[in-house]
Amino acid sequence: MRWLAVILVLVLAACTTKMDKAGRTESTVDPKYLLKSEVDRIADTNRAEVVTGLLLIADKLYKRNPKEWKKSGAVSREAAVERLRQRQFRSWPEFSGLREGAVASLAFTEVYAGDRVMALMFGLLGMVDAAFEHKDEFYILDSLNEMKLYNSARNMDIAIWKLGHDRNAAGELFLLSNELDPANRNLSYEREFGRVMGLLDFMAKVVADRNGRTFSRLSQSVASAIFLPVSFLK
Structure with a gap:
């Protein structure tokens, strides 16, 4: 009844x-x-906003690091962003089958000579895809895992820290992002990452409430942290 x-x-x-x-x-x-519950409609909107935010960050990174999209063979910055939007896994043999955190980490590795923006954002988008069970829309019988969403949010925090701190042997940042010069201050990357983190944290809380569960908030230093797993969580 x-x-x-x-x-x-x-x-x-x-x-x-x-x-x-x-x-x-x-x-x-x-x-x-x-066929959709209220939570399903929230998930639809949340996922779309998260992906849009990450693609915006990718575009901004390419603007500050134009040499990166040229490494990938793209004809333009817009074409490079579109590759990320489509994200067909087999399109990037240079990643040797790596995904998520393993790919994102390449962007901050000295030996990697490829498109660092592509590696970082492909990895982050892969985490989000996994957190949303590789679905674009959600229906009543679909389920999500709050820890996958939570870990994805923490990985955004790790990414913004690495962008501002990880450097090569010459002492140069691997990728330029936020500008801290008082004369030309620009924290738009950090703000957009913060918005994405907030969306993922909100969705994690909604899912946990629906599932009747709680989850522990991890306490860790982003300075020494590695990207947290997403796909392998059950």
Whole structure:
């Protein structure tokens, strides 16, 4: 009986009223609406915002580090960002099958000579894809893991720390991002990463509440941290 009541509420909520050609009103139901809970719709929006935020960061990084997209063979900065948007895993043999944290870490490795923006952002996007179970839309029977979302958020924190601190043997940052010069201060990268982290943390809390679980917030120093696992969590 409880499920019957839930379905009835969803049907009523999904009904919309419109005018037919004769000027009469009629109700219609969007079938997709019936298959989505409130949490599903939140997840749809959250995922889209997170991915959009990461692609914006990628574009900004390419603007400050134009030599990187040229390394990948892209014809333009926009084309390089589009490659990330599509993110077909087999498109980058230079990653040797690595994903997520293992790929992102290449961006801060002395021996890596490829596109560092591509490596970092491909890794971060892969973490987000895994946290959202590689789905673009969510329905009533779909489930998410709050720890995957939480770990993805922490990895954004680690990424912004590495961007500002990891350097090569010559003492140069591997990738330019925030500008701390008082005359030309720019913290837009950190702000956008912060927004992405907030979205992921919010989604983790929503999922934990729905699952009737709590999770421990890890206490660690980003200065010594490595990217946390996402795909391998159950």
